[in-house]
Amino acid sequence: MQMTGVGIGRGSAIGQVVRMPEPLPDPQDSPSSRSAEDEGARAAASLAAVAADIRDRGARAGGSAKNVLEAQAFMAEDPTLSADVTTRLADGKTAERAVFEAFAGFRDMLRSMGGYMGERAADLDDVSQRVVAHLSGVPAPGVPSPEHPFILVARDLAPADTALLDLDKVLALVTSDGGPTSHTAILARDKAIVAIVGVSEASSLSDGDTVIVDAATGAVTVSPTDDEIAAAERAIAERESAIAAPTGPGALADGTPVPLLANLGSAAAAEDAVTKGAEGVGLFRTEFLFLDSNSAPTVEEQQGHYTKLLQAFPGKKVVVRVLDAGADKPLSFLNDSPEENPALGLRGLRALRANEQILRDQLTALANADAATESDLWVMAPMVSTVEEARYFTALAHDLGLRTAGVMVEVPSAALLADRILAESDFASIGTNDLTQYTLAADRLLGSVASFQDPWHPAVLRLVGEVGAAGAALDRPVGICGEAAADPLLAVVLVGLGATTLSMSPAALADVRAELARFTLDQAKQFASLALSANSAVEARAAVTAAIQ
Known part of the structure; x- marks a missing residue:
């Protein structure tokens, strides 16, 4: 079977x-036999214990997991949630039921917001279960x-x-x-x-x-x-x-080079990427410098981080994405105004243009780090949707001393106008995660529409092909930096659609390198044609798999 x-x-x-x-059952909604003060003390103790346990897990895990778990710990300590719990206890609820209801109400509010805040909804469920388990004296689900x-x-x-x-x-x-x-x-x-x-x-x-x-x-x-x-x-x-074989530059079976780059979230991860065979960096996310801060970091603070990153890749390409934040990732100094649909709101380059000094400072810090190191620094703007935005960012980056400035293609309009946008930019990098969600109108952070979030969908691949064709016609590099590049078979298809570089989690490099080496450029183009001819993501994947077998 x-x-x-x-x-x-x-x-x-x-x-x-x-x-x-299985998750714990919902606590019964029956009156408490304790006083509201006693129940409040129980709730406070369990919330604190769970926050401490989650922080300990984060400290032991390290890396990006530490940041995720630190955010969860803050949820357990959120004063708004605590106040909600206290209000429910005053109505005679048990601590277990009050915590359950308070977290559920907050979860539903976040889920309705979608985007980054929608993602936090699932995390709230996990924290709620752990607190209720602690109150009940049973092991937390895990x-x-x-x-x-x-x-x-x-x-x-x-x-x-x-x-x-x-x-x-x-x-x-x-x-x-x-x-x-x-x-x-x-x-x-x-x-x-x-x-x-x-x-x-x-x-x-x-x-x-x-x-x-x-x-x-x-x-x-x-x-x-x-x-x-x-x-x-x-x-x-x-x-x-x-996988154990010696690593080398990414290439197809006919020798066509396909540089394999790493997606990184901090300079600390650079050494691991180099060890795993990364030929450079295709996406360096700079958000970690700005999150959990009440003010933007200074030019000097940013320059230190960027210099450390660039020093790890002497002579190699490093693509840095400027701050990708906004209403879906609120920052008090950038834009923390609530929006009905943050995924379609003031985010990415739109938010930076509304706060141009933050963008200027970041580009200045990058230019200074570039001048002090020997890597090949490229910078790119997130969420570009118009030709005018591409022209604005590229000109500003050049004016501030950066040689190579490009755009991320994450919005269908940018893919459809790729020939005009690339005429104004030095390169394009396709973020397949966002491109897929906007093409199929399916929030990539909502489990209820996860089946739509598949970059194998022919509509998404057709847009990738538009960008690839524009890049070839204008002699502009076209990279892929979304999760699609880490799918070895899809990586071959993306090269067939015109991608010139692929960037992914370092752990995926070996599999993608081995898969590319099996096929020629002509074969990659044939697979791409098969995928484009399909009617669904499932059919596209199946057609290419069948052709290989």
Whole structure:
């Protein structure tokens, strides 16, 4: 028996299923036998204990997980939520019920906002469950920890669960929810974990079932035969051998170069990217310098961080995205005014133009760091949707001393006008995550529409092809820096559509490098044509897979 979903990467695993425990039941809505003061003391103690536990998890996990978990800890300490809990306790609620209702109300409000704030809704559910479990004196729902290696099966995974996964025990992840850009999928790519998401039948799997998880085909084989197990073992060995082979520049089988770059969120991750074979940086996110601050960092503060990054890649290309924030990622000094639909509001370059000094300071700091180092610095603006915006950013970057300035193509209008936008810019980089959500009108952070968030969709690929064709005609580089570049097979298709570089999580570099080396440019173009001829993302992936087999 086989189940199918969206595979993350090209890995395979064989093992026994261990299911994630189901969420705790909702606390009963019955009057408390304690005083409101006693219940308040219980709630305060549990909220503080959970916040401390989440912070400890973050400190042990480190990296980007630490930032995610720190944000969750702040949720448990949020004074607005505490005030809501106190109000409900005054009405005679138990601490368990008051916490549940307060978090649920806040969660629903965030979910209605969509975008970055919508993503926080799922995190609130996780914090709420942990507080209720602490109040009830039962273990918090989380990743089980048997003594043997296992295949973890869950509806989805919360940040606090994924941060401390024991990668010596967890052979693979299978989730019933989520899409290729879900939190679980991003974690799997970042940690090089075998994973298949969106397996709708996963709930029928039982503890102890033996399964083969093949991310390359997106298939979960239940109760496999001896022959199927032997074939999977050979595939696992072959992949391990390929990954262990010496790294080199990314290239197709006919020698066509396809530089493979890294997506980074801080300069501290540069060493790991170089070790994994990154030929440079295709997306350096600068938001970490601005978040959790009441004022923008100074030119000098920014310059220090950028210099450290550039020094790690002497002579190599480093593409830095200027601050991508706004109403979907509120910053008090940029724009924290509430908006009905932040994903369509004042974000990216729009927010920076409304606060131009922040943009000027950032570009100045980048120019200073560039002058002090030997890397090849490129800068790009997020959320460009018009020719005029491209002209504005490129001219400003050049005026402030930066040689190479480009734009991100994340909005369909930018893809459709790529020939005109690239005439005003030095390069384009396609952010497939946002391009997919705007093309299919499906918020990439909402699980309810995760099935639409698939960059294999022919509509998305057609837009990528428009940008690729414009880049070729104008001799402008066209990179891919969204999650799509980390899908090895889709990476081949993207090159066939005109992408000249691919940027991804460092953990995905080996698989993508090996996949590119299997095919020529003509074959990549043939696969791209097949995908464009399909009517859906599922059909596109299946058509290319069938052609290869």
